[in-house]
Amino acid sequence: MSFKPSEEILEKYADVVINFALNSGEGVKPGEVVQLRVSEVAKPLLVAIRRAILKAGAHPIVFYIPDDFQREHYELANDEQLSFFPEKYLKGLVEEMDHTVVVISETDKKELDGIDTGKIMAAQKALKPYMDWRRAKEGEGKYTWTLCMYGTQAMADEVGMSLEEYWQEIIKACYLDAPEPAEKWKALYSDLYEIKDKLDALPIEKLHVEAKDTDLWVAIGGDRKWLGGSGRNIPSFELFISPDWRGTKGRIQFTEPLYRYGNLIKDAYLEFEDGKVTRATATEGEAILKEMIAVENADKVGEFSLTDRRFSRITRFMGETLFDENVGGENGNTHIAVGAAYRDSFTGEQAGVSEEEWEAMGYNNSVIHTDIVATSNRVVTAFLKDGSSQVIYRDGEFQI
DSSP, rough: OOOOOOOHHEEEEEEEHHIOOOOOOTTTTTTEEEEEEEEEGGGHEEEHHHHHHTTTEEEEEEEEEOOSSHHHHHHHHHHHHTTTOHHHHHHHHHHHOOOEEEEESOOTTTTTTTTTTHHHHHHHHHTTTHHHHHHHHHHHHHHHEEEEEEOOHHHHTTOOOHHHHHHHHHHTTTTTSSSSHHHHHHHHHHHHHHHHHHHHHHEEEEEEEEEEEEEEEEESSSSOOOOOOOSSSSSSOEEEEEEOOOOOEEEEEEEEEEEEETTTEEOOEEETTTTEEEEEOOOOOOOHHHHHHSTTTTTTTEEEEEEEETTTTOOOSSSHHHTTTTTOTTEEEEEEEEEEEOOOGSHHHHHHHHHHHHHTTTTOOSSOOEEEESSSOOEEEETTTTEEEEEEEEEEOOOO
């Protein structure tokens, strides 16, 4: 008999997502509109989340997506259909919604294996205006979002766990084993913010990451702040920043497999020069990696992140970026995202900043945002504006 999480666990999960994660840790407010994007297999969590929204006095808009539904679209759609953008519909949706919750769940990890990667990228690129509208609304402080996960047999099988084992990892990582998980998250974020404030107090000009097959320089840029603990993503243990993409150079070897667009990418390796990827390789899935990077501005860094092993409750590979980019384990992790930057890394007010000004500050803008993770032991050294340097991360832990 297949394992299913208890009603108590699902209620706790929904409470964390709706009454904590959204509104940057404050939860939804009466009268607000919450978009839910949930696939068929995750219906038990959908029911719990909708119930939490209704109890909070907010309004759910439910997008209930059938399982195993994507492949035929790419097999049958012509170029015009792949690039179709329902402008009026999506513009109205962005104007209507105050929050979005996406529940990640899959019944076939490789559903799009063998599909022409150009078709996948064409559909992705068509959504750029929608992503820009959401980003602008978020920058005005009028929109928040979060991701969570519902474990399935296919997801557990892919990483060699039973479904019950997989769910135990989710429960542990999200503090669902605590009487009041939201209180645990608040306490964690308080501790994370102590380190975040210390990072923000350092006048960092650039970071140097050294590890096996990795020698990477990342320029931070002016008017930046570190992010983390905002409720975006449950779970989330990382501290990250959106750097000035123009100052990225060197090489980085990633260690964690990446599932992207229904394909598996293993042993991704990137080289940078003058801020752009000049070489991209992988032992598996290299074609999708290169197609992804070929999308406009997806060859530039939008995020640099570090996870301290002392905070993370994730110790096993889960096969989903939401968890794997927050893994702790022996060495913590470093990950970078190629593609779009997080504009809330800007220390000033986002509203009123023009696209030309964002570009001038080195904030990358792309329809792509792909996190790629390395768990190899590394040393991260901050080079400060006064010419001095300081190790800020070693052996999986912050050193400040």
